[in-house]
Structures are given as structure tokens and as C-alpha cells.
Amino acid sequence: MSVPTKPEPANALTNEVSNLDLATSEKPYLDSNELVINMGPQHPATHGVLRVILKLDGEKVLGTECVIGYLHRGVEKIAENRTYTMFNPYVDRMDYVAAVSNGLGYCEAVEKLLNVEAPPRAKYIRVILTELNRIASHQLWLGTHALDIGAMTPLFYTFRDREEILKIFEKYCGARLTTHAFRIGGCQYETYAGFEKEVENYLAFLPPKIDEYEALLTGNRIWLERTKNVGVISAADAIALGVTGPVLRASGVKWDLRKAQPYAAYSDFDFEIPTGKNGDTFDRYMVRMVEMRQSLRIIEQAVGRIPEGPIMAKVPKVIKPAVGEIYHSIEAPKGELGYFIVSDGSTQPYRVRVRPPSFVNLQALDIMVRGMLVADVVAVIGTLDIVLGEVDR
Amino acid sequence: MTPGMAPVATPFFFYLLSGLAVLGGVLVITRRNAVHSALALIVTLLAVSGLYLMLYAPFVAGVQIIVYAGGIMVLFLFVIMLVNIERTAKERQFNRIWPAGVLAAVALLGLFVSVYVKGKRLFPDSNLPLPETSNTQQIGVMLYGNYMFSFEIASLLLLVAILGAVIMAKKRI
Amino acid sequence: MSYFGSQLSPGVAGNQLWALIYISIIFAGVSVAVMAMNWLERKALAHFQVRLGPMRVGPHGLLQPIADALKLLLKEDIIPAEADQFVFWIAPLIGLLASFTVYTVVPFGPSQAVSDMNIGILFMLGVSSLGVLGIVMAGWASNSHYPLIGALRSSAQMVSYEVAMGLAVVSAILMTSLNESGTGTLSMIEIVRAQQQQGIWFIFKFFPLGLIAFVIFAIAMVAETNRAPFDLAEAESELTAGFHTEYSGLRWSLFMLAEYAAMIAVSSIAVTLWLGGWMRPFPNALSAPAWEFLFSLFPALTFGGLAGIGFLGAARMPSHSFFKIQRAGLAVFAALLGLLALLLLVIAIAGRNADNSIAARFREGIDYVYWFVLKVAVFMYLFIWYRATWPRYRFDQLMKIGWKVMLPISLGVLIVTAIVGVIVK
Amino acid sequence: MVPITTLHYLVVAAALFVLGLIGVLTRRNVVIVLMSIELVLNAVNLNLVAFSRMWGNLHGQVFSIFIVVDAAAEAAVGLGILIAFFRNKETINVDEIDLLKW
Secondary structure (H helix, E strand, O other), X not given: OOOXXXXXXXXXXXXXXXXXXXXXXXXXXXXXXXXXXXXXXXXXXXXXXXXXXXXXXXXXXXXXXXXXXXXXXXXXXXXXXXXXXXXHHHHHOOOOOOHHHHHHHHHHHHHHHHOOOOOHHHHHHHHHXXXXXXXXXXXXXXXXXXXXXXXXXXXXXXXXXHHHHHXXXXXXXXXXXXOOOEEOOEEOOOOXXXXXXXHHHHHHHHHHHHHXXXXXXXXXXXXXXXXXXXXXXXXXXXXXXXXXXXXXXXXXXXXXXXHHOOOOOHHHOOOOOOOOOOOOHHHHHHHHHHHHHHHHXXXXXXXXXXXXXXXXXXXXXXXXXXXXXXXXXXXXXXXXXXXXXXXXXXXXXXXXXXXXXXXXXXXXXXXXXXXXXXXXXXXXXXXXXXXXXXXHO | OOOOOOOOOHHHHHHHHHHHHXXXXXXXXXXXXXXXXXXXXXXXXHHHHHHHHHOOOHHHHHHHHHHHHHHHHHHHHHHHHHOOXXXXXXXXXXXXXHHHHHHHHHHHHHHHHHHHHHOHHHOOOOOOOOOOOOHHHHHHHHHHOOOHHHHHHHHHHHHHHHHHHHXXXXXXO | OOOOOOOOOHHHHOOHHHHHHHHHHHHHHHHHHHHHHHHHHXXXXXXXXXXXXXXXXXXXXXXXXXXXXXXXXHOOOOOOOOOOHHHHHHHHHHHHHHHHHHHHHOOOOOOOOOOOOOOHHHHHHHHHHOHHHHHHHHXXXXXXXXXXXXXXXXHHHHHHHHHHHHHHHHHHHHHHOOOOOOOOOOOHHHHHHHHHHHOOOOXXXXXXXXXXXXXXXXXXXXXXXXXXXXHHHHOHHHHOOHHHOOOOHHHHHHHHHHHHHHHHHHHHHHHHXXXXXXXXXXXXXXXXXXXXHHHHOHHHHHHHHHHHHHHHHHHHOOOOHHHHHHHHHHHHHHHHHHHHHHHHHHHHHHOOOOOOOHHHHHHHHHHHHHHHHHHHHXXXXXXXXXXXXXXXOOHXXXXXXXXXXHHHXXXXXXXXXXXXXXXXX | OOOOXXXXXXXXXXXXXXXXXXXXXXXXEHHHHHHHHHHHXXXXXXXXXXXXXXXXXXXXXHHHHHHHHHHHHHHHHHHHHHHHHHHHHOOOEHHHOOOOOO
């Protein structure tokens, strides 16, 4: 029986704004089990307050629509009413699992606007802390992602090991999660006594633990079946959607801002950018696992040769950049984190626009899950590694 | 059961089970909501399976529970869920010719009654001995002996039914 | 006491009083086992996951299940406004009834069973398959999407895996017929006796045929009880809680009770069919009275060991006044276990002669139940272990495994077993 | 109490049969009609098993097993048809299923 149906959009670019047509009354083919399900905002697997409206045919996903904004706090607007220095702690509240990266991006953007450069020692400390934060972020991702797929145990292992990183943060700047570790122009705090020793201990401590995670998951047949060929996104689609970070690299595009436009002290270090082939959930998993090891490699190089010297550049007490605008982006754990700052010459920015990696990556959800099953939606939301604080800002 | 032992409280269980069965039957054909009907039918099926046990037919009782209550009724419930439209429960439940249907059924009941009343002596009060302990084995022997051909045909029937059901329920034919 | 000396189960002997006593014991025992399992699962899972688990209510959280039960009993009983009240109300009862009725034919010993039907295993499979009705009804009656999908999933899953499970069971039943008379049996007690007569647990029979059938059953039974890695029906990350999303309080606890009771029930099927039921290891080879006596010490030793662990735990508690009551509680608990061990020891010694004295009967009964429960406990631990280790299957993969892997293998095993059986005979 | 004879079972079976028949003839909901057919088949089964008990042989029981097989096949195909029908006409009332083609 041939019944006319609505043509499926060929790829993401031809999608309409709303790809669900929930209100449409005409039903081309009377289907007995077409369901519309609200996944979230209160749902264990949406990582906060993401709401996904799923149109299902039985278990098959016909379309999705993300409803965001439940965690909107108006961070960008707040920036317009704060001085540059006062806004610095706010950026930690966006991607709260990678607060250090957020701070780094903002500080470097303002430094660029001011035409100052952080001293080398500060840069090295920044790199160490940011890479530790990348590991922490990936660990949290791994735990929750595995939990979404049904493996409970990795969650506790990763949280146990993430704790050690948080302890280092706490000792360094007094905060564990929203660290506010960096200042415009460098770092506020000198490293504490024994900092290098502790980081080195961690370097020895983590690799066996990563092996442990991999022992639980990488070879596990159920894990392979749940992740291979699930949520595939091609390199072309990923680039077209602006997807960045591990999600893009898993599709085979070797794009990492740490190499492409080195910031901080990254040009000093030797490390590799892992890429995947198929762009499926398993590749994204592997890319992040390798990234953790590569981060360790960077830290290992950095911690051995932190240069002596000041940790703050000369920055005026009252920051008043010249009129102008700047876009600066860094490679956050989740992808390209960019800050676009417009200065009108006053003490407060005229406009701050954040390009959050989670928000952009979340766009890919629809084309990744179309035709897959409900269980895959959960897996794909997990693999995108979104943080709703950053999506909604 | 050990031979020679009288079954416990037979009349009581008989009336209980048959009462449940008939009550369930009445509910099946009167409920508005198909799920309630299905529930009632399950009660009937279980009660009938109890009656089988009282008739020394444990294997049939087991088959009744597994196939009917555990299989067919799940299928029914499944389909009721899939085609669950609230409209159906609010509509007229009986078709227009229901008086004729009831009349025919009652006439049949009259026939049954008259046959049973007239032919009461055809049914002996005492039953012939039926081996209960080896019931399953004997049924197995009969199924694979006397009824071999029928058994094969039944399996063929099931195969055809499976294929038919799959094709019927497929999305687009 | 005339019944007590007989070798029959009360259902077979027609002894209603003892049947009632057995039913009460089993009901209470299973309920306690479910509570213990609840504690054990949380505790074992916690230790798998480098955490401590319940530690607050009682020493090492020993009173946690009781606190949970109390909380659930006292909770407000919510029925959603749009739910079908009657079906919503009756669904958990159906599940509970199905999983508890099964225990009427579970043979804890040659006479330690409520009854012995000659369709025992058929009855068990049939009644446990009724549990799916409760799940379907719960999902439908909640009148909500997540429960509905959960119910559809779990009913499809349970019906599919029943097939492989049944075929695996058939191949074990086939093995019971390899005796002189050539007639097999469906009776649970007779199945164990057949293993005794043939001198081998069916898991090792025709190696590896029995083992394969056993493994298929062991996988299918996890799927039947909706446990990880087949817990799609209640996949928390996907369907919040599956078919019991809308349930709370007492009704929810009934579902939990039914689930755990069903787990114990299917484990006891596996134990009966493949692991020699109530029999101790090597009942034929090591049948000398000395061996008999040695094995009869095991229950006492087990409880003694548990008591030892309890005392050790009490001794290892931090010496702080805060832990005083906890330490005392744990010590008392360990002491109770020790007393039990002592009692078992006395019984084992008093009943060491295989005469028909009451002590000997008691000792035998305790041995039977002990070995049966021990084997079931291993399965319970496996259930927890699975849950700690594995991710969850996706629905289509689950179906694929059920129909394309397990079913052909179990069919093949059945056929090969039949052929080998004929050849051996 | 009178002892339970075959006739008792036959009466129960007759009652179930008639109830099933009434269901088949009067209800509009196809699902319930199919369930009524199951009732009828059960009544027949009960008769067969009762007669099997009366004559002391197992032919009746074997027959009833065949009928159970039949019932399973009938339910599967019937419900399959029902689903196909529901997809196309969105109704499950028998008196609206009166066209062979649409």
C-alpha cells in the first residue's frame, strides 16, 4: 500500500525550525502506536533540565525537538552590568563541570582586548589546571554516560578519581567546582607548597584507573552493541552544524584549537589529537578516553618545567579596555568555547556573547537519533556531553 | 496423589470454581472496558484450569495456564493497549440485533437443558478409573502415537498462524 | 507427629495442617529472604562501587530493610486521577500472587515442599508467566506513557524469553528419562531424585549439553525477572521507572516483593533442574557416615562463620562513644547468629545416626534446606553481580538475542540431547 | 451435598458456551468478540475433559490440547487482522467492518 508521507529532510541543513509538526491534524497513514513523549525536564537521563519532545513510532524515534531555557540565568546580560573583573566568577557557572576552562577563555579574551599577556609561569599553571579540569570533565561525562547506558559502576569509579583533582583545585584556590582560578592578566595565587608533587602523584595514579574504566567498558559486548553505529554523524554534517570538540573529532576531523590556534602555553607541548572514524558513540567514547591520557601527557610535560617568575602581568586596577571587539576561543573539554566581547571603552563590557560548545553540539541531537530507538536517545544525549548550565546560560 | 485418597472437599471446590468461571464469563460479555473483560476472562480461564485439575487432567490444566493465561491473554492485553481508543468504551456496546442474538443463545441453552434433563441417565454417576500419576506421560505417548498426524498438522497450523499474524500486523503490506 | 516421620510432602500426604504450616513458613521465609536480599543487594552493590551502602540504620545498615518497609507502609497511597482504579489496584496483587504461588511446588527437600505435583515444572513455568499480566495491567492502568512503554517492553521480553527458557527446561526434563523404565518426569521432587539415581547433576550431564542448557536458562531467567542487564522495563535512564512509575508506597513495595520473590523462584527452578536441588555435593560417592556427618556440620559452620564476621565487625568499629550502641547491636546480632550455629551444631551431633529419631529427621531436613538455600543464594549473588558489571541492552538487541541466538541454541541442544540420549541407551 | 458427576461439569460448560455465544452475537467490540470465542472454546474443552474423565481414557484430553493450539492460532490471526484493520479504519466495531474492500 503506498501512502504519501511527508518527505524526510535529507540532512540537517534542510530541517525546518520545528521538525516535529506536533499540531498537524492530517495523518497520512493511520498509525496505531504513534506516541509523543516528553522526555524531561525532570528525567534522570537528560543531565539537568533538558526537555526533549520525542515523536515515537513504537520505540523508533521519528523526530525530536529540544526545549531549552529551564536553566537560563541571563549570564550574557549580567555581563553588561558588571565590570570585567566582577564578571569573571560568573563564567564559572556556565559549564560548571569545567569551570577552569571557562575562566581561562574569559581571562584570555579580556587580556587580548587589553593587549596584555600573562607571564609564562601563569600560562603553565593555567595549562596544568585546565588539563586537570579536562580530565575531571571527561570523568564526569564517562560516569554519567555509562550510567545512562545502564552500567552503574563506572560512575562511582570516575567520581572517586575525580575527587583527587577537586582536592588539588581546593588546595590551590579554595573552591572545588566553581573555582575562579584565574584572574585577568594571570593567576591570583601562587602554587601551594607540594603542588607539583601532588600533580605528579596524580599522573601516576590515574593511568591504572583509566585502564580500570576501559576494562569495564571498552571490551564489553553489551557496551559495544549499545554504542557502535549509534548516533552516527558524518564529518560533513558535523561541520555544517558547527559541532566541535570530541564530537567533531570522532567523525574524523582533526580539529583542535590547542593545535590549530594555540593559546596559553600549548605550543610548547607535544601531544596528539585523537580522532575517530565512524562518528558513532563508541568513537566519541574512545576519543575522550584517549584525550584523558593525552591530557596527562601535557600535564607531565608542563609540571616538570614550570618557569620561575611572576604570575601576574601588569594590569591596571580598573580595567578599561579601548573601544573595540574581540573574539577569542579555546578548546574546552566539550568543544570550542568562544567569547565575543565588545568594549565601549567603559569599565563594563558593552556586550558579551558566549559561544558555548554544548549548545551548538546539542543541535546535532536530532539528526543523530532519527530512526534510532528511545534507548539511543539517552545514549546520544550522554555522548554529546552537554551541560545545561552552558546550553541555557 | 497417593492412590485411594479421597480428593479434598470436592463439591465445595467445584461450586467455587464453576461459580467463578460463570461469573467471569458474565463479566467478559458485559464489561464496557476491554481490559476489564480480559481480566474477567483470565479469572474464568484459571477457574476452568482448576476444574481440569479436579477432573484429573493436570497436564491440560498446566497447558491451560501456560498457553491461555500466560500467552493468549497477554496477546489480548497487548492488542487492547495498541488499539486503545477511549471512544470505543463510550459508544454503544451491543449491536442492533442483540435481541435476536440473545434469543438464539437462550434457545440453545434450552436445548442443552432439555438434553441434559432427558438424557440424564446417559451419564453414569461413577467414573471409570483414570491414571492420574502418569497423566503427562500417557498424553505424550498418545500425542506422538495415535495422534501423530494430527500433531503435525497442528504444528503446521501454528506455523501458518504465526506467518499470517506477522503479515497481518506488518506496517505496510 | 505421625506425619512428621513420613517421607511425603504434606500436599501429597493430604495433611492440611502441615501444608498450612509449610505455607506459612515459606511465606515468612520468602518475605524475610526478600528483605535480606534487599539489604545484601544494596550492600554488595555498594562494595562493588567503592562505597559503603546503608550504614546509618542499625550496625552496617542491618535494620535498613525494616526501616524501608515501615516507610513504604506509612507512605501516602497515591492513585493517579486518570488511572483505572480497579486495575491499578489489582495489578500488583496479581504479580505478587503469581510469584508466591510458585513456591507451592519448590522442593526444599524430599518432603520439605508444600506439595508435589506431577506437572510441577509446568505449573511453575505457567504460574510464573502469569506475573507478566500484573506488569501489563500496571502499565496500562497508570494511563501514562512511560509505564505503557515499560509494560509493552517487559511483556514482549518476558513472552519471548519464556520460549528459550521452556526449551532449556525441556532438555533437562529429557535427561530425567534416561533410566531403566525410560519414563521421565515433570515433578520437581522426582527431577532431583533422577539426578541422584543417575549420580550426576544435570549441569554436567552429557558435557557440555547440560551446561549449555543451563547457561541458556540462566540468561533467560535474568530476562524473565527483568533484572540487569535486561532491566529494560524499568530502565531508569530511559523510562524513569517503567511500569511502576506511577506507583508508590505499599503498592510499589508489592511490586518489589514480587520481583525479588520471582528471582528466588526462578533460581530455585535452576537449582532443582541442574544443580541437584537439595542434595549436598557428592551424595553417592561420599556416602560413608563420616562424610555424612562432616557435611551435616556445614550449616553450623556457616552460621558460625557469619557470627565470626559479625564479631570481627564489632571489634573493628572505631572506639568512640558514638559507636557504642552500634557496636553492642552488632555484637548481639553476631551472638544470635552464634547461638543459632550452636543449635545447629547440637542438632547435627544429636542426629548423626541415620535412624528415624526426631533429631535425625530434623538434622536431615536442615541439611536439605541448607544446601538448597545455599545454591539459590549463589544465584542471588550472581543477580547482584550482573547488575554491578554490565550496561543495559537495547530493546531490539534483547529481542535479537532472545529469538536469533538463544532460541536456536536451545532447540539445537534439545535435539542433540535427545539423540545422545537415544544412543547412550 | 450431591457428589459431583459429569453432568455437573456439562452444565457449567453449557453455561460458559451460551455466555460466549451471547458475547459473539451481541457485542460490537471485536476484541471482546474474540474473547467470547475463547469462552466458547473453553466450554468445549471442559466438556471434552469431563467426558475423558467419564470414559476413563485420555482421548478427550488430547483433543482439548489440540483445541488450545487452535485457540492460540485463532487469537493470533484474529488479533493480527484486528490490528491491520484498526490501522486502516481506526475502529474496532464489528458492525462497521461490513465492507470486504475499501
